Amino acid sequence: xxxxxxxxxxKAVVVLVLLLQVAPLMIWVERRGSAFMQDxxxxxxxxxxxxxxxxxxxxxxxxxEDVTPSAADKPLYLMAPVLALLPAFTTSVxxxxxxxxxxxxxxxxxxxxxxDTGVLLFLALASLGxxxxxxxxxxxxxxxxxxxxxxASAQLISYELAMTISVLAVVxxxxxxxxxxxxxxxxxxxxxxxxxxxGFLVFAVAAFAETNRLPFxxxxxxxxxxxxxxxxxxxxxxxxxxxxxxxxxxxxxxLGVTLYFGGWxxxxxxxxxxxxRGVLIGLGTLLAKVAVCMFIFVWVxxxxxxxRYDQLMRLxxxxxxxxxxxxxxxxxxxxxxxxx
Amino acid sequence: MELLAFLIFAFLAVAxxxxxxxxxNPVYSTMALVVTLFSVAVLFVLLxxxxxxxxxxxxxxxxxxxxxxxxxxLLNIGREESQLAGHKPQFFASILGAIVFGGLVIFTLLNxxxxxxxxxxxxELVSLEGLANTLFKEYLLPFEIIGLLLLVAxxxxxxxxxxxxxGESTTGVAEPPKxxxxx
Numbered sequence: 174x175x176x177x178x179x180x181x182x183x184k185a186v187v188v189l190v191l192l193l194q195v196a197p198l199m200i201w202v203e204r205r206g207s208a209f210m211q212d213x214x215x216x217x218x219x220x221x222x223x224x225x226x227x228x229x230x231x232x233x234x235x236x237x238e239d240v241t242p243s244a245a246d247k248p249l250y251l252m253a254p255v256l257a258l259l260p261a262f263t264t265s266v267x268x269x270x271x272x273x274x275x276x277x278x279x280x281x282x283x284x285x286x287x288x289d290t291g292v293l294l295f296l297a298l299a300s301l302g303x304x305x306x307x308x309x310x311x312x313x314x315x316x317x318x319x320x321x322x323x324x325a326s327a328q329l330i331s332y333e334l335a336m337t338i339s340v341l342a343v344v345x346x347x348x349x350x351x352x353x354x355x356x357x358x359x360x361x362x363x364x365x366x367x368x369x370x371x372g373f374l375v376f377a378v379a380a381f382a383e384t385n386r387l388p389f390x391x392x393x394x395x396x397x398x399x400x401x402x403x404x405x406x407x408x409x410x411x412x413x414x415x416x417x418x419x420x421x422x423x424x425x426x427x428l429g430v431t432l433y434f435g436g437w438x439x440x441x442x443x444x445x446x447x448x449x450r451g452v453l454i455g456l457g458t459l460l461a462k463v464a465v466c467m468f469i470f471v472w473v474x475x476x477x478x479x480x481r482y483d484q485l486m487r488l489x490x491x492x493x494x495x496x497x498x499x500x501x502x503x504x505x506x507x508x509x510x511x512x513x
Numbered sequence: 514m515e516l517l518a519f520l521i522f523a524f525l526a527v528a529x530x531x532x533x534x535x536x537x538n539p540v541y542s543t544m545a546l547v548v549t550l551f552s553v554a555v556l557f558v559l560l561x562x563x564x565x566x567x568x569x570x571x572x573x574x575x576x577x578x579x580x581x582x583x584x585x586x587l588l589n590i591g592r593e594e595s596q597l598a599g600h601k602p603q604f605f606a607s608i609l610g611a612i613v614f615g616g617l618v619i620f621t622l623l624n625x626x627x628x629x630x631x632x633x634x635x636x637e638l639v640s641l642e643g644l645a646n647t648l649f650k651e652y653l654l655p656f657e658i659i660g661l662l663l664l665v666a667x668x669x670x671x672x673x674x675x676x677x678x679x680g681e682s683t684t685g686v687a688e689p690p691k692x693x694x695x696x
Contacts, residue, residue, distance in 0.1 A: 249540070289641065293567045300575025304547065307582055311540060319586065326583040330576055
């Protein structure tokens with residue numbers, strides 16, 4: 174009993190420490206990456222290649238004045254940034270971060286919550302993220318914020334549907350909701366993105382919409398709505414939204430990698446014979462795959478212009494959802510025929 | 514441990530349900546509803562059916578209540594003033610409702626003590642596999658009929674929402690204003 178709790182705490186601490194590094198690192202990647210794509214130097218003063226810029230930004234956020242508008246709905250206004258962090262950090266409990274390992278002769282899975290409903294739990298927790306956006310916009314008592322949060326609620330619900338259905342198609346051949354089983358399945362079969370390419374593309378597009386990243390950042394839309402739902406926020410409360418955005422990007426990337434790109438595994442490595450080194454290699458592999466996804470998030474942001482609101486809705490309901498449903502039917506038929 | 518979790522979330526569920534009906538601001542009521550549904554989902558997990566708990570969060574908390582919030586914000590519903598003053602029928606109806614509800618609570622409490630505990634549903638029934646076998650094998654026809662009913666309801670709602678207004682063409686695109694209408 175005690176060892177079980179200890180192992181879970183160790184796993185949770187490892188994952189939390191890793192996730193906390195995402196935001197400062199991504200600030201640097203985003204700013205230097207955008208500068209690289211626009212052929213300008215970007216922040217390059219602090220540390221080698223400007224690497225300490227994230228640290229400087231964090232210190233700045235800590236010491237800035239925290240302003241609350243006098244007409245704001247105070248309890249909701251103060252609660253919204255905290256609610257944003259909650260799903261961003263909790264969703265990663267169902268991600269398998271490496272192969273199974275042994276402690277004291279007992280086998281353990283390298284996943285914090287060994288839940289049978291893994292994928293569904295991830296989607297359920299991620300779907301709670303919309304409340305922070307909606308409440309932030311409502312409580313700020315600002316027209317721009319309110320428009321941003323109304324957009325957020327419609328957008329997140331619409332794309333959640335397409336995403337859930339594309340994820341369900343992965344679950345059918347695996348025959349389990351547990352993400353560890355999804356990885357094990359891909360170790361003995363092709364990686365899922367090949368047989369389920371349409372489903373993967375729907376998932377990828379929906380992931381951009383679910384994390385409010387360009388080309389779907391309509392709740393924020395700085396050229397129309399100032400900063401959308403977080404216009405009125407400053408200092409650490411604004412930084413919390415920032416952190417939540419990058420952390421949920423990382424969690425969603427980890428889910429996508431686990432579902433479609435083999436998770437922590439590489440096809441030519443036999444992890445069982447490696448012991449502790451296998452666990453570290455698995456963790457490193459997953460982090461590398463997530464890092465590639467994160468760079469694609471940045472790459473897309475500085476490549477495509479923002480969608481218009483009606484275009485966003487049309488894409489979600491009239492294209493992505495039918496494709497996801499057709500993919501689901503095709504995968505179910507192929508599984509029944511024994512091809513997957 | 515399990516008892517403690519049950520007590521915490523049972524208390525949260527009841528307390529937030531009271532906030533849902535008692536609070537004057539509809540946004541606060543909606544957020545309290547989120548807490549209620551989430552607590553009930555945790556109770557489902559404690560009862561040994563994580564699948565139903567997760568679905569409760571995914572569907573009700575994650576989608577349906579968001580739609581409530583969306584409508585409340587879109588229509589900009591403000592604080593609710595006291596409605597009971599001056600509305601006699603509503604006042605009497607609420608007293609009647611309270612009496613019926615109180616009677617139900619007392620009846621349930623009296624019977625819980627005498628009826629032997631049923632032992633709860635078996636774990637095979639509430640597990641993922643058991644649920645799937647029950648829904649898709651044993652009760653397949655009723656399940657499909659419910660699905661059909663929901664489809665009919667969706668189509669009906671779409672037709673009702675798209676009923677053409679006077680001055681609007683059947684294609685759903687508003688006709689350009691007539692020449693004479695302009696000064």
